[in-house]
Amino acid sequence: MNIYVFVKRVPDTESKIRIDHETNTIKEEGLTFVLSPYDEYAVEEALRLREANGGKVTAVTVGNEKALTTLKKCLAMGTDEAVLLKDEVPETYDGLRTAKTLARAIEKKFSDYTLLFFGKQSVGADNSQIPSMVAELLGLPQANVVTKLEIEGNKGIAHREIEGALEKVSLSFPAVISAQKGLNEPRYETLKGIMAAKKKEIPVVTLADLDLKEEDIAPLLEVTKIESPPQRQAGKIVEEEPAEAAKQMVKFLHEEAKVI
């Protein structure tokens, strides 16, 4: 079973986001970058499937050379290979651009796939688009926001989280799956894994290698402005004894907020 996991380098969730208003971009200085949290569940699930069924796990990212660190992390977790699809264009927030690049790479370079794993959403772009787009571009079944995966031979049942319920989606492979928290508990890298990852070579594939021209994947969304959200004002804080405090809170909800 050959599994590909698609991962992204993103700012840590604790990051304070600062905006460069001249260029409408996020300032990179001072940010710590990590493997996007949901992608960790995807990597873990791929590794577990390999351990159970054999085969090979390859981590793939679209990005510039800084994303090599993210791929090293995947190798240290235990993926067999890692590939950088080099795209020098900074974040466009356009899911279609990345999806087209990935779909082309999968067709040209990774055509021996059984499963394609993603995170359900990338931190930052917060798009939740790329897995479904890749599935459509390759004509594959999809199951998004998956918390449990049962596999039998060439078929599977994915439990996908929806509002207040789970949906059981039947899949025949090859298929696209995007991971949600709950799918598993991602492992830590071992020292041995980190040492091995250091030595491993990471092939770099350019857009030209994929016969992609800039116009084939030009972003079709334009970000015209990035702003900070309006600051919330701290409201009234009371330290009365509980009975009085509870009364005041309900009074606030009733008279000022008018929600009760």
Next chain:
Amino acid sequence: MILVFIEIRDGKAKKSSFEALSEGKRRADDLNTEAHAVLIGHGVEGLASELFSYGASKVYVLENSLFAHYSASSYSQALHSLTEEEKPEIILFSATSMGKDLAPRLAAKLGVSLASECTVTSTKEGKLEVTRPIFAGKALATVTFKSSPQIASLRPNVFPLLEDGAKDGEVVKKEVVIPEDQVKGRVEETLREEGVELDVTEADVVISGGRGMKGQENFDLLKELTSIVPHSAVGASRSAVDAEWIDHQHQVGQTGKTVSPNLYMAFGISGAIQHLAGMSSSKFIVAVNKDPEASIFKVADFGIVGDLFQVIPLLKEELKKALSE
């Protein structure tokens, strides 16, 4: 024309779809065009009449027995053929779990880009302009489209419902032909979480507990509150979820759900940045925490410094009184 996808769950159209339709109608008015709605399913024609009052002048009903089971592949094919025939300039979805599954599939089929989870829409020079939170709401991006149709999904619980729409309109039924072997990734079964009627993303009031709740059994205190407050649901911080006091379906925050209810109530939650990311767009926030320095008080409209175990029972009585009046 602006086309709005209407999601059906348990035989009913979802409220968040009415919100998307209402917003679609407002933008259609700006652009001097019409808002149309589309229902996909089997035997769903009866739901059409309700949609006129939320702004649809026409409702397409796409019928096929295969549609009784949701599948992104078959639903996107149906929407694709309708789009080819009717040529909408804009297509809107509600950013529910179905909307987020389906919209990107349709966008890729049409070869156009998609703006996800928008919280504001407007028009500019005859085109759609949207605002969408990025970095879990730590920044807001204004986005326009270079491709057509322009496709966006709208965050639930953000857009107001249209109040006085029309009484009737036109229903257009279309049989859609889809070969069965083209249906990929079908939903076979839906397993409901027991006792959960409303998801945190859909509730008017979210009543959340954190590590300060001390244990699983104390979440019953919050469930008692939800049983008296209409349209409310229990939420939680990641610490409470990690301690397995409550299922992660209820987690609010950067790696949980983003909610924007009318009222968010935080009990024993410190207000870590990842938690705030998921709830700071709530219209009103109240908090109970024994630590006066807790960050949650920086975003709360009303806060009580005190022991939640003392406050909750008293609050419950006061709420009961207020709600019965």
